[in-house]
Amino acid sequence: MHIPDGFIDVQTSAVFAGLAAAGVAVSLKGARKQLDEKSAPLAGLTAVFIFAVQMLNFPVVAGTSGHLIGAALAAVLVGPWAATLALTVVLIMQAFLFADGGLTALGLSTFNMSIIAVWVGYGVFLLVKKILPKTKSSIVMAAAIGALLSVPAAAIGFTIQYAMGATATFSVSTVFGAMVGTHVLIGIGEALITGLTVSAVLASRSDLVYGWKGNETQLEIRHG
């Protein structure tokens, strides 16, 4: 969902560049409080892994592909603040090195994927986690559902930007329907990859998983 230059006018792009910059600034503050010597390298690894998996476009329906965004995955693994920063680093690398995603559109893409997708993915994760029993498989399920919904949420983000400043004149409701419909399907792939990855990390090093941390503390209290 990397937006090329030209889709959205310069004024709207500038507004979202400002919003994205504010979101990144807040995230820098949040991550500063949360990260320590142990979790900081993991946040870096999360960015690296997301860059790699974003290269792996999978087929969705005839003639359409999708790839992981990784926002919910990152939020569950390293927390939402570091997730926003990790995604933003990936988007910057892609735009400047690989000509993937326009430079004037970078704020638009960052807003959709590093902020909307992260917070919708993480919010849904927390909600689902709350209603499920406190087990590792619940964490996997909650992460997958967060991932599933984070993708159409980012697609709605694009639709809002289109409504505000499209250079084309096609109707917003047409764009909305097509974007959400396609990205719900891509969300299924996002959910699968996120679930598999979270489950692999939980199986090997659950102590590193941000979204699992509260559970372990509670278990310790109960036994103590």
Place this chain on the structure above:
Amino acid sequence: MDKNKKFLAAGFLVSIFLAGVVSFYASSDPDGLEKVAEDIGFIETAKDHTYADGVLADYGVKGIENERASVGVAGVIGVIGTAVVAGLLFTFIARKPNKALK
């Protein structure tokens, strides 16, 4: 090597493998946004990327004819580049100088 370093090394190697080898098998169909833009018709409003002629544009290395090698090397460069940038950023963020002493 302690177990944190082992985990990081394993994750890094998996990423190198995915970006360096598996990426060749990725679908080259347009992604969701691109397909929607094509179907509806606003793909025409896209401008060429500023760095469309860059050395690594579109995840290929200019000058490497072999497609498998071209995308693979581009992927490995991306993984290493992301590791350097994200590594420096997060290390810098996590540094808490003298906090405990105050």
